[in-house]
Amino acid sequence: MKLTKTEMTKLARRVLAQASVGDLRVQIDARQQGNTRFANGRPTTGGDVDQVTIAVTAAQGASTATATGNATDDAGLAALVQRAEAMAALSPENPEHMPPLGKTAHDKVKARDPAVAKMTAVERDAAVGKALGAAAKAGVEVAGFVKHETRVVVAGDRAGLMAAHESTSVSMTTTCRTGAGGSARRGFTSHALAGLDGEALAAEAAQWAKRSNGPTAMDPGRYTVVLAPAAVAELLGFFVGAMGARAAAEGRSALSAADGATKVGQQLAAASVDLWSDPAHPAHPASPMTTGGEPHARTEWIRGGRLLALTASRYWADRAGVPARPKPSSIHLSAGGSGSLEALVGKVGKGILVTRFWYSRMLERRSLTVTGVTRDGTFAIENGKIGSSVKNFRYNDSPLNMLARIAASGTPVRTQGDRVTVVPPLVIEGFNFESVSDAV
Numbered sequence: 265m266k267l268t269k270t271e272m273t274k275l276a277r278r279v280l281a282q283a284s285v286g287d288l289r290v291q292i293d294a295r296q297q298g299n300t301r302f303a304n305g306r307p308t309t310g311g312d313v314d315q316v317t318i319a320v321t322a323a324q325g326a327s328t329a330t331a332t333g334n335a336t337d338d339a340g341l342a343a344l345v346q347r348a349e350a351m352a353a354l355s356p357e358n359p360e361h362m363p364p365l366g367k368t369a370h371d372k373v374k375a376r377d378p379a380v381a382k383m384t385a386v387e388r389d390a391a392v393g394k395a396l397g398a399a400a401k402a403g404v405e406v407a408g409f410v411k412h413e414t415r416v417v418v419a420g421d422r423a424g425l426m427a428a429h430e431s432t433s434v435s436m437t438t439t440c441r442t443g444a445g446g447s448a449r450r451g452f453t454s455h456a457l458a459g460l461d462g463e464a465l466a467a468e469a470a471q472w473a474k475r476s477n478g479p480t481a482m483d484p485g486r487y488t489v490v491l492a493p494a495a496v497a498e499l500l501g502f503f504v505g506a507m508g509a510r511a512a513a514e515g516r517s518a519l520s521a522a523d524g525a526t527k528v529g530q531q532l533a534a535a536s537v538d539l540w541s542d543p544a545h546p547a548h549p550a551s552p553m554t555t556g557g558e559p560h561a562r563t564e565w566i567r568g569g570r571l572l573a574l575t576a577s578r579y580w581a582d583r584a585g586v587p588a589r590p591k592p593s594s595i596h597l598s599a600g601g602s603g604s605l606e607a608l609v610g611k612v613g614k615g616i617l618v619t620r621f622w623y624s625r626m627l628e629r630r631s632l633t634v635t636g637v638t639r640d641g642t643f644a645i646e647n648g649k650i651g652s653s654v655k656n657f658r659y660n661d662s663p664l665n666m667l668a669r670i671a672a673s674g675t676p677v678r679t680q681g682d683r684v685t686v687v688p689p690l691v692i693e694g695f696n697f698e699s700v701s702d703a704v
Contacts, residue, residue, distance in 0.1 A: 266292050267296050267415055267702075268416065268430070268432045269418070270695070272294050272418045272428060273418055273420075273428050275318075276292055276428075277426070277582070278416045278419075278490035279292075279318065279341050279344070279345060280420055282342045282345040282612055283322075283345060283349075284345075285324055285349055285352070285363055287322070287323035287324075287347075287423075288320065288321070288347065288362060288421065289318050289320070289322075289323050289420070289422075289556075290318065290319070290416040290419070290420040290421070291318075291321075291418055291419050291555050292319075292416070292417070292419075293316075293319075293328075293415070293416075293555060293559075294316045294415065294416045294417075294418075294551065295313075295314070295317070295415045295416075296312075296382060296414045296415075296618065297312065297313045297314075297411070297412070297413045298310075298312040298313075298384065298388060298413075299311060299387065299409065299411040300312070300385065300388040300392055300409070300411075300448065301408075301409050301410075301411045302392045302396065302406075302409075303405075303406075303408075304405075305396060305400070307322075310385055310388065312385065315334065316334050317332060317334060318332065318333055318334065318335075318341070318344060320332075320337070320344050320348040321348060322345070322352040323361065323375060324349075324353055324450055325351045325357065326358050326359070326361040327352050327354075327355040327356065327442065328355060328361055329351030329352040329355045329635075330351075331347040331348040331351065332344075337545070342567075344578065347380045354670050358665070359465060360577075360579040362582070363423070364423040365419075365425045365556075365557050365558065366423035366425055367423075367424035367426075368425055368558075369550045369559065370429075370559045371552040372448070372544075372552070373429065373451040373468070373543050373544050373550070374480060374549060375430070375431035375432065375455050375549035376430045377434075377455055377456040377458075377461060379456070379458070380414065380456065381414045381432055381435070381456050381570060381575065382384045383412045383457070387457075388412070389421065389514050390412045390460075391410055391436060391460060391462035392462060393462070394466070395408060395436075395438050395459070395462035395463040396466075397466040398462070399438075399466045399469075400475070401500075402441050402470035402471070404440045404446075404470045404474065404665070405442075406438055406439065406466050406469070407437060407438075408421075408438040408439060409435075409436070410434075411433075411436075412432070412433065412435075413433050413434075414432050415430065415431050416430045417553070418428050419557030419633035419667075420424060420557070421557070423559050427553050429551050429552060429553055431455060431536060431549070432452070432455050432456075433453070433455055433550065434454060434456070434457055434460060434473060435454075435680060436452045436462060437449060437450070437452075437465075437623060437680075438451070438465045438469045439469065440466060440469040440472075440473040441473055441704070442473050442474055442476075442477055443502055443703060444478050446475070446476040446478075446641075447473055447476060447639070447704050448469045448471075448472035448473040448475075448476060448640050448641045449469060449494075449620060449641075450468050450469040450472075451465070451677070451679070451680050452465060453550055453680045454548075454678060461536070470682045472619070472641050473641070475641070475650075475654060476642075476686065478642075479652075479653040479654050479655045479656075480654060480655065481618070481640075481655045481700050482655070482657075483699060483700075484657060484697045484698055484699050485574060485691050486697075487615050487616045488614070488615035488671070488691065488692070488694070488698050489615055489616050489617070489691070489692050489695040490605065490608050490609050490612060490615060490618070490645065490691050491618050491666075491690045491692060491695075492585065492619045492620065493605075493677050493689055494522060494604055494619065494621075494679050495619065495620055495638075495678070496666070496679075496686045496688070496689065497679045497680070497681045498620070498621040498681075499621065499624070499661075499663040500597060500666075500682055500685070501607050502663050503632065503664065503667070504592065504683075505591075505593065505671065506518055506519060506629070506632055507565065507574050507591075508575050508576070508578070509526060509573060509574035509576040509580060509581075509586055510576065510580040510584075512527065512574060513526055513584060516633035517630070517632075518629065518630055518631055519571070519574065520630075520660070528571050528573065528574060529570065529572075530570065531569050531570050532569060532571040532664065532667065533566055533664075533667035533670070534560075534668060534669070535568055535569045536568075536569070536599045536670060536673070537566055537568070537599050537600075537602075537667055538566060538567055538568070538596075538598045538599075538668065539563060539564075539565045539595065539597050540563060540564045540566075540596050541560070541562060541593070541594050541595055541596065542596060543560045543561075543593055543594055544561045545594065545684075546678040547678075547679055548594065548596075549684070549686040550592075550683065551593040551614060552593075555595075558578070558588070558590045558594045558701075560592060560594075565592075566667075569667075573589060573594075575589045576588055576589050577592050582690045593683050593684065594683055594684035594685070595659040595681075595684070595686070596687075597686070597688065598673075599670050599672075599673035599688060601673035601674055601688065602673075603673055603676060604674060604675070605617075607649055607674065608646040608651075608672055608673070608689050608690075608691055609649065610649075611648065611649065611672050611691060612645045613645075613647060613657050614646060614647075614664040615691075616642065616644060616645060617641075617642065617644075617650055618638050619638075619640055620638065620639040621637070621638060621650065621659070622637055622641065622703075624640035624642075627660060631662060632663060632664050633660060633662050634659075635658065635659065635698075636659060636660060636661070637701045637703055638657050638659065639703065641653070642654050642655070647687075655700050655701065655702065656700070657698070657700060658696060658699045658700075658701050659695070659696060665695075666695075669694055670690055671691040671692065671693050672690070672691040673689065673690050673691070675688055676688040
């Protein structure tokens with residue numbers, strides 16, 4: 265099947281034409297994906313997959329049901345619609361059912377790179393080969409993953425909604441290890457192929473892996489830390505996930521205030537902090553719509569450290585009288601600074617450099633406390649210079665504390681995450697390391 269916005273929109277219209285109820289909605293998620301995994305000096309697995317998922321939701325009054333399938337012929341589409349309608353007739357009423365969106369405006373976002381759309385195993389293997397060569401030259405082991413995707417998302421309903429977005433993405437990770445306990449990981453992610461350099465990724469990872477040889481233990485406690493962008497993104501993701509207006513109003517969130525209020529309007533972070541979403545960002549585009557067709561618009565979540573907005577479902581927005589805002593498809597963090605990670609280290613007399621967090625989990629939602637371990641290179645900072653490698657720590661801390669204790673920041677860069685994420689390296693005061701971990 266041709267994976268284009270035009271063809272997928274035609275498919276959505278064919279689904280809606282099968283309806284026998286007034287409220288029928290369709291979501292189509294079509295993807296072409298390719299991946300190659302490598303380790304032990306060679307590619308180990310790889311594959312290419314084309315898939316189309318069609319979700320049909322039928323409603324009879326407030327009784328709704330959804331059926332999913334992947335058949336695209338007329339008989340298959342008719343059977344899918346009939347199954348959704350039959351299940352809706354048997355379903356109990358949904359007290360949070362909302363009417364269809366109908367005709368809705370969305371930003372036009374260019375997020376498709378033809379070079380990524382044309383990628384095959386040949387291009388993946390070329391990037392892998394360069395990474396393997398760089399690692400062999402440096403005398404370290406390397407493992408990693410290359411993935412690319414072309415995606416079209418379409419949402420429609422019988423009330424007039426017909427929205428579509430097409431995008432591409434490509435990513436690569438390289439993790440280098442030495443025989444002396446050294447480890448480092450570097451990655452690339454973008455909607456565009458330009459900038460992907462397997463040789464450079466592996467060479468940088470190899471350099472830092474050697475630098476992290478022979479880690480020694482430091483006492484746990486509170487330290488001034490320099491967090492690399494990957495570590496910042498890891499913690500920030502927990503904050504973005506906690507930005508729900510409903511949970512805050514119901515007293516179930518770190519963003520709850522007294523008497524059913526939320527912390528919107530309160531000073532939540534350092535005055536230098538701005539946090540926003542921008543699907544139409546020219547260098548880092550993201551989806552302008554959810555898979556259900558709700559628009560993603562440019563939104564300021566924090567400005568000057570003050571919380572300005574929270575996410576809210578259509579149901580909660582209608583009930584609470586707040587704007588409907590889905591979880592963002594992109595997140596941008598700025599803390600007023602610029603410069604490299606190394607330049608930030610130069611501003612710290614004594615502290616710890618964290619390149620990455622791993623296995624992070626929620627510990628306590630009301631305080632938004634997260635736990636996890638450092639990984640792939642943790643270093644002592646001595647007199648503004650990166651010193652010896654230290655054993656990993658288990659941390660217990662909160663992204664709220666991270667945002668409130670920023671002492672300095674660097675230039676924001678794109679890093680890997682569940683959404684388009686652009687964040688700077690940060691200097692944080694009083695970051696809590698709970699114990700030492702022997703994990704590499």
